[in-house]
Amino acid sequence: MKLRHALLAFAAATILGGQAYAANLSIVLGSTGKDEQVMRELLDKFEKDTGNKVQIVPMPSSTTDQFGQYKLWLAAQNSDIDVYQTDVIWAPQLANQLLDLTDAMKDVAKDHFPAIIESQTVNGKLVALPFFTDAPALYYRKDLLDKYGKQPPKTWDELTATAKEIQDKERAAGAKNLWGFVFQGNAYEGLTCNALEWVKSNGGGQIVEPDGSISINNPQAVKALELARTWINNISPPGVLAYQEEESRGVWQTGNAVFMRNWPYAYSLGNSGDSAVKGKFDVVPLPAGTGDGARSAATLGGWNLAVSKYSKNPDAAVALVKFLGSKDSQKYEAINASHLPTIQALYEDADIAAAQPIIPRWKEVFLNAVPRPSAPTKVKYNEVSNQFWTAVHKTLSGTGSAADNLAALEISLTKLKGSGW
Ligand code: GLC
16 A cells, blocks of 8 residues: 555656655644635645645644744754744844745745745845735624614724624624624734734834834823723633634624634634624724824734745755745635735735635725834844733733833833843
């Protein structure tokens, strides 16, 4: 049996790819929504085209948990993983252990948004090919807002009031499990994304500014966090302090939330056959704060594909990355997982617009999205983010005021910065 498989694989590789042998590759990615399933479908196609085999190593959905594991594997020079799906914020931190893709991707890199390519370029080296980009939406229940004559909120104050009114009236009418607003309040990278939006949208800066200065301890940031604190156990369930993306989506998709902050992947899932909110919701950009510099702010997210320096099959691994990042694969991801493409032309694609109308609408949102301070803080980003989400989580949990927690954060970030990032 084994011999037969080997012969078949050899024949396939010779006939189809003209390669000397078929490689066994592995790719590691977090399992959020349908990510793993859609990836498997693409890999099946790659296997058929090339005769190579690709195994998925599934990881928890949390980007923070993935990062911790990948750091360990790379430090141990693990050669079992060929391709990593990498978060947009990791490039400077993992650059030394990833292959330089500049040459291999020189014909295709120009098709992607230049800013995303730039985010994955460290000291002139392209460390990962963009796979999809991300910018969150405010999901809202059209049916419920219509019923109460409300418009989608333009400010966080409006969101708070609308969420409360609809939640209370619906509960009185029997919808006992309904909550006004779900988001990602767990102590992890997702909370950094959410809280950066509250702060930036309220004119409170972006934690560490592009020039490296620490800006987080300011009155507008304090105000933004104080408002968020009032949501807990009022319009948001107490459990939200442990929610990541998938827990928020669970509450939302069973029809138990008026509003949800989440990434575009939740759009296709929300409209799937078994969803209680199918056809009942729409999306708008996140609300703005109030006061000077207030604007709607979306944190820039996204995922890329990188080849480990320790891969035993670097050529086949690079070919896999090129295949997954291609126009066809990104179109498949857009239609089946509502992932935002990084290839510019796909925003004009009629099939994508018809299948997932959020995608062409979200081009402007992600082009104006706010980056987390991973570029200025370089290899210290994860620690910066960890300190920020910890301060925010304490505030939301009622341990210390926002003012005290942000003042302490400023001191510890200053220490971390030392003489420079
Ligand atoms: C999404 C974003 C990613 C971010 C993560 C936080 O997956 O694409 O950039 O770090 O959410 O939970």
